[in-house]
Amino acid sequence: MGIENSPDRFKHLDFMKMDRRTFLKAVGALGASLFLQTYRSDVVKALEFAETRIVWIHGGECTGCSESLLNGGEPDVLQAFDRLNIRLEYHELLLGQQGIYVDGEMVNTSELNSEILFEEVVKEEGYILVVEGAIANGPNGTGKYMILGGKTYKDIFRKAAENASLIVAVGQCATNGGVNSADSDIKDLMDFRGVAFTMEDGEKGMLQELGIEKPVININGCPPHPDWMLLTLGAVVLGKIKIPDDLPEVLDQWLRPKVFFPPDSVIHDNCPRRGFYDKGEFDTVVSGEKCLWKLGCKAPYTHADCAIRRWNGYHSLCPQSGSPCISCVSPGFPDSSRPFFQEIEDVGIAGTNIDTVAKVAIGASLLAVGAHAIRRVAVKEAPERKEPEEAPGKEPEEAPGKEPEEAPGKEPEEAPGKETEGAPYKKAGKDEGEDQ
Amino acid sequence: MVEVTVDQLTRIEGHYRIDTQVNEEGVITEAQSMGLMLRGFERFLQHQDPRDAALLTQRICGVCPTSHSLAAAGALDQLFGVEDAVPKDALVVRNIHQGLNTIASNTTHIYVLWGTDLANPAYRDLFGNFGDTGKAVWDELLRRYAPISYRLNGVDIPVGVSYAAAIREKRRLHEAISLMGAKMPHSVLAHVGGVTYGPTLADIGQLASYYWQVMDFVENFALGVSPETWIENTRFASSPQKAVNFVVDRLQELTAASLVSNDFSHAAGWGDVPLLAAFGSELIGEEVLGLPASMKLDRTGGYSNPDTIGYLSYGVFYKPEDGDGYDPTSPPGSRVISSGYMDGNLKLHKFDHRKISESIAHSFYVDSEADRFPWEGVTEPEPEPDEIDYSRGTESRYSWIKAPNYDGMPCELGPLSRMLIMEDPLITGLAQLFRENGYPAINTYIRMLARAQEILVVASELLKWVTVDLDPSGKFAVPTDLSMAKDSEGMGLWEAPRGALGHWVATGPDSRVTLYQAVVPSTWNLAPRNTAGIPGPVEQALLGNRISAAENALGVDYTNPIGIFHTARSFDPCLACAIHTIDLTGKEEERVRVI
Structure with a gap:
């Protein structure tokens, strides 16, 4: 702080x-x-x-x-x-x-x-x-x-x-x-x-x-x-x-107060293990002290202030205790977070509605960390979804998938509806709006 | 005959209804325990990574998530074939994790969920008949146990001092859990092969600090004497008789002074446990101590037929002196609080996990078999709205709760069963005392004292785990790989605060889950009739009870059936756990039992 x-x-x-x-x-x-x-x-x-x-x-x-x-x-x-x-x-x-x-x-x-x-x-x-x-x-x-x-x-x-x-x-x-x-x-x-x-x-x-x-x-x-x-x-x-x-201004598109669920930052930004990520040092077995990316950590695209605020007496958060963030604040939890312990590279960030900021953040971090990060991070596209009309917090410029360069369909191999075909991990809630 | 219904029974987890038939003397002649909710949690582990179970299944319950995650970790240890190798220090961390949760949960129950009934206006009327002494007792009850937003005769009552203190203590314990488990509820930490976090020296120091802060509460609020004195003279008493004498002697000293001063405050030495121990019991309070009145909780909440009830513990807390690894079948004596089965006459038998089964004969589920072993469990909720009818009586289906049995016998689970099976001298001695004096050996009073006693028993072990057994330079997990879970099965036997908790998991050739079953303590305690028509433990414990305060001492008041509140809540019901929705086995046609 x-x-x-x-x-x-x-x-x-x-x-x-x-x-x-x-x-x-x-x-x-x-x-x-x-x-x-x-x-x-x-x-x-x-x-x-x-x-x-x-x-x-x-x-x-x-x-x-x-x-x-x-x-x-x-x-x-x-x-x-x-x-x-x-x-x-x-x-x-x-x-x-x-x-x-x-x-x-x-x-x-x-x-x-x-x-x-x-x-x-x-x-x-x-x-x-x-x-x-x-x-x-x-x-x-x-x-x-x-x-x-x-x-x-x-x-x-x-x-x-x-x-x-x-x-x-x-x-x-x-x-x-x-x-x-x-x-x-x-x-x-x-x-x-x-x-x-x-x-x-x-x-x-x-x-x-x-x-x-x-x-x-x-x-x-x-x-x-x-x-x-x-x-x-x-x-x-x-x-x-x-x-x-005031609600449209203080809430995000999921009606969450932006002050606690900041659209422009993720838990990963302030993770106590972030230094290991930057150095490319990863745990592959639990109970270590390094970055949990390879154990499936979802902090790089989870919008919450856990890492700043911390829990129960303000002293900890899940990755600090050696367990990957499972993104329990995401609308699609738990389906969008499973499997919990598998590196995202292997399965793709298939959680829906990962907004642009998170994608950029992950991409930028990976570029920054160099050779160890040269891997296919299959960041899946969020489907174009119909914004809930009752959402007072609706802010179209923040809505996922609205950026033209990221519109579904641009990259055929990641076309919505195909990404999980034949994959062992079927994600729920992905179909909504995909056919539109 | 009058029909008295409590719906919902609040200050528990979840939505729960009790239907009773009460005769003109105010005695319950028929009782039905009804779980009113189905939770939608099921069957989503099919084809999934079994390792998710430790984090997912704890979401069954926000009060005892720790227990679910550790039972799941146990099942996964065996599934991955590493139960022999889990490092000793990981087992110690699991013990600490569970120990803190048990103390927090028992405390919350005693003060916030159960104790609030001591501020029921029926006790104002009861004690009000006994002059200044009676009035002093009532004032003390209200001052300690009044809940939030409480009103009596239109007057706002301040929140009770013990109630508020317990909430602060629960919060402190959750902070202690979070030192290693990141957050609470829904901590991390439990993992196949060990735990996710190796505590540092600083963590150990902080844990010890939290421990002593909690012990301050135990001394100043709960006991009125130091925890060391209490445990030395009860848990480590040389005989049950001596343990009971220690408590009764202490109560006699307090009573002698307070019947003169009319001071029943914490400062006068009346901790919450002594206050309940004296005024809760007719035998101890009125007969032994000579108090003018008591709540007579020792006359209520027992079992009239010893042949239709048992007491069960799966055993909990690994023994650090046994080193790495553990036996997942939990043989007698292999855990700090042992496994065991005690029959209705309180005779102890060896525990055998193969005798556990569940009946759905009176539950809203669809299945071709009425009874199944956990390995073969099926959970198919009744899909027809018209079939979900709670009014068809005990012959029909009336609950979302299944009826687990041990060798065909309904069993009470929880601190009382654990304290009896581990032969804690105080609780064993109290049961003997009641029986010898013509009272039911098992009753609501002893059930509550056992829950308090367990806090002390666990606390004394906890300090040893933290300061002696835990080696921060030790190992905290063995490496595991998903391929190790191929075509396998695992069983996690553990004790949640509310009682014996078992998780069962099986996987197919791709290491994905084919079966997940949890059999949960409140399912046992709140069960409806089983296939043989034997009522569940709460149903049995309500039968024959008087519904109004102190055994209807002031007459029968159907509109304030405090007898139902005390007894039903004394089981610490948790409906989120009890409703059997954790058959995480996925799609029906794909359910394959792999052995």
Whole structure:
């Protein structure tokens, strides 16, 4: 972290007077805990703002995102909520309530019965809905593969979404379907959906399925960094990001905040093992200390600030622990990242929608490193895809595959649809738009 | 007869429903355990690189990802034929990785998921009948265990001090895990042939530092005495009787002082474990200590028929003194916490992995066979919406959870089973004490104390692994090559915080996966009826329970069935794990069992 991004740079600034751009730089440079400490007095001022209500619902998921959230804040997430004047109105993992029925009727009050509580809190408009986990649409569009309190989760999601002023999807399952939507022969039967996308498909989000239009922010990651969640909520609560007006500028085409998922840099740029890459020294067996490129590392095309921010106490990230980045923030995860442990040269970077910047970055790095890198890096073209119309963050100039010199079809041997033919690793989500 | 349904049972992982029939005396006469969700994770390893399994399968569960990744690594060790060669220091790192996760998970469960029920208003009413002492006890419960956004009679209650402290401690433990595993949840680290990271001296120093910070919490919040004192007098007591006496003597001292002062605070020595140990039990609290009231958790959550239940552990934590490699079948005594099967009368038997099978007789799956061994597992979800009907009763299908059995017997898994099978003196002694005094030997109270005791047992081993056994200049992985996994199979037997966890994998001639099966602890605990119609462990443990607080001491309140909450949550349900969607075996027509 250079002087440019040092906390000191922001210390003399009046946080509440910061414009959005400076504010986003500040939260990008500081971790959530440091941020909340540095600006404690300012945040206290923010309490003059009205209480922000958060409704947090869980679908097809592992609860890892909530677990990650609980690792955030300073000294803990409870105090972070306190300072931001957030009231977590509903969260199945943490609340005291549970659903209670006697002879089929809901009983007791919202102080003990979570079903009554849920009905009460979603009745009143104006909350932020946080969605964790994918939403089952199957079988046959009934949503019956996931039922809570006698209602399908699809129905619960609809109810909660209708009165929300903003939907924040946290984690891969909610943003893009994640592991629930990985390719298998029962994928279509189960039909798990993300909130605004299903894998890379911007027309198959559950919101589109239900015909609901709401502003959406996606916090990708399996799980997301707690800072990504807390700082996004903080920025919205404090009015630093106006909903929905500011969203097109602060989000990328996958609706991810650019401050955490920077379009112009990748994890590889700041990887602690980067020096070995530049020297051309690679590990081929795990538990070494060199570059993991040959073990399948996806950091060269993964847009996230893991290498700067680092995880759990701000000290590590996957490649630092000797494991290749598996690009768990990419819309097509896990299909677009597999096989995890095979050098990309061997299989091609077949993940879809690798944007131009990443391709250039990989290409440039490889040229720079010299002889050891003279190899065919089969960077596959991202298919021309239809941009999701609901995407407020749509920025055509950043959309993959838009650059004329990289348009699909220019290089016949890499024509979409052919790249995986006969290949052992079939990637999901690649067909979308390819025939257009 | 009244139908009391808890749906959903919150403060667990996932979506879970319990249906009960309750008679006029407030006694549960029928119980159904229902997993309400199917997760879409399955069958995507077919034709894939088996090495992905350690990172992919941990995404089954964000609470115990560590356990899944290590069970997968175990299965892969055998698949690649390197289980004899995994370096000792890699095994020690795996132990540390799992040990930290077990402590974090048990802590989170005790305080955040289960302990919150101690702030249920039913206990205000119960203890409120006992003057200043009773009121002091209730105030203490609320002050410690109130959850986030809690309201009573319209008044906002501040978050409990123990609840908040446990969240901070879990976070600290996740930081410790991340020293070697990069991040948590969904750490890296577990890998075929060893681990991906060789810790440095600095890491070891930092791990030790985290350890002592966590032990501060254990001393100041959980125990009220030093962990060393506790472990020396319980885990290493010379007899079960002595271990129980140590705890009871300590409680008697505390009680004698506090019944006069009405001070039940942490500062007065009432750690969370002593507080639960005293006020949770009728036998210890009321009969032995002479407290005016208790929650009577020792009268609830047991098994009325010892012939329809067992207790199982696959064994966990490699023994560093055995050097490189390990036996994947986990013979008795080969792991620090041993494998074993204990029957319903608490008689210990040798564990044999070939006796594990799963039934789908009452689950929403389609299969020609009702029972299968993991190697032959099939997971075909019911495709017809109209067939997914939860209201057809226990004779029909009513859950997404399968029913695993050991030699045809439903089994309780988790810390209680592990502590009994490893013959921890405190937990063994408590079971004996209850039985001798006409209480159920197994009950909700002992289940929770076993979970707390396991934190101490694992912590005392953890310090040794970190400071004595781990050699930073050692080896941390053996080289492997995909060709080593040709036409092979592997089994990873391990213990997640919630109980025995097994992963099974097989590959074809191209080293690609042909079969992947995981049999998961909550699947056992939350199982529906099996093929023979025997109810699952939670179902059995609910039968005969009284549904209201302290054995219906204040009468029957169907609208606050705290008896269901305590017992069902005491199993630490994890639905993401339980729902059997990790048959990662791919397309039906291509499913080939390779032996």
